[in-house]
Amino acid sequence: MKIKIDIDSKYDDCYVTIQAKxxxxxxxxxxQLLKKKQPKRIxxxxxDRSILLKPEEIDFVFARDRKVFAAINGEFMELKMKLYEVEEMLKKxxxxxFSKSVVGNVNQIDRFExxxxxxxCVYFISGSKEYVSRKYVHDLKAQIMEGGESLDR
Known part of the structure; x- marks a missing residue:
């Protein structure tokens, strides 16, 4: 694939052209990637405070006792959303x-055991860890391999 970018003041708007056989x-x-809009904050x-979180700084989101929490550097912050809503919003x-009650950030993973x-067992860059149930291990491997990485690192 070749990419050509043309930046010029003569253009009033941004256009993307894909040329293929x-x-x-x-x-x-x-x-699909061009159509996706990524959330800026959650x-x-x-x-009593509302805190704006950047999706890239969240290690994982989990549900416990009918509440949903985001884990960031070992701290847990409550989200006023359902887990499936967070998953849908952050999948981009x-x-x-990871499991019935956990959604994890693949980009923050450091290593596996x-x-x-x-x-x-997934270890995040921040030092946090979480488990991926057997049902979802295959999906995680597929996601990691898509990015060119290996689970054996």
């Missing part, structure tokens, strides 16, 4: 399902 999966992925509540930012029962 035929419609392929790569073209389709590019179109609102968390801590005590590299978040995928396989557990004896088939689950995966």
């Amino acid at each position: 035929e419609w392929t999966n790569e073209v389709d992925e590019l179109v 609102v968390a509540v801590q005590e 930012c590299g978040f995928i399902r 396989l557990s004896f029962n088939g689950t995966l």
Whole structure:
């Protein structure tokens, strides 16, 4: 794939042109990527304050006792959303399902350890850790491999 960028003051708006011999999966992925709008911030509540979080700084989001929390550097901040809403909002930012109650940020993963029962222990750059249930290990591997990385690092 070749990329050509033309920046000039003669243009009033931003246009993207894709030139290809035929419609392929790569073209389709590019179109979908261009259409996606990534959330800039997500609102968390801590005590009486509302805090704006950048999706890229969140390690994982989890549900416990009918509440949803974002984990950032070992701190937990409550979100006033359902877990499935957070998952839908953040999937464009590299978040995928780890288990029934956890959605994790693939971009913050540092390393993995396989557990004896088939689950995966994920360690984040911040030092936090979370588990991926057997049901979702395959999806995580696929997401990581798509990015060119390996689980054996």
